[in-house]
Amino acid sequence: MAQQKTADERTKLAATCCTTLKITMPLLVDTIDDRVGHAYSGMPDRLYVIDASGRHRLPGGRGPFGFRPARWNNR
Numbered sequence: 001m002a003q004q005k006t007a008d009e010r011t012k013l014a015a016t017c018c019t020t021l022k023i024t025m026p027l028l029v030d031t032i033d034d035r036v037g038h039a040y041s042g043m044p045d046r047l048y049v050i051d052a053s054g055r056h057r058l059p060g061g062r063g064p065f066g067f068r069p070a071r072w073n074n075r
Contacts, residue, residue, distance in 0.1 A: 007032045025049070 004010040007029075014029045030036045040048070049058035 004032070
């Protein structure tokens with residue numbers, strides 16, 4: 001799949017992923033310049049659950065093999 005070029009494309013793809021993977025928790029999408037991705041430096045992929053107060057609740061392992069959405073739905 002080609003890299004998204006706009007924030008709208010990125011948001012639509014994230015919505016498709018949520019539907020396909022049946023993710024029920026809120027999802028935040030990084031800006032098109034990957035500001036958050038660069039700050040956390042999770043290459044090739046890394047996902048985190050961060051609560052409303054900004055604390056990490058569940059760090060994901062390096063992707064794609066560390067990404068297990070089923071265990072995130074109960075957090």
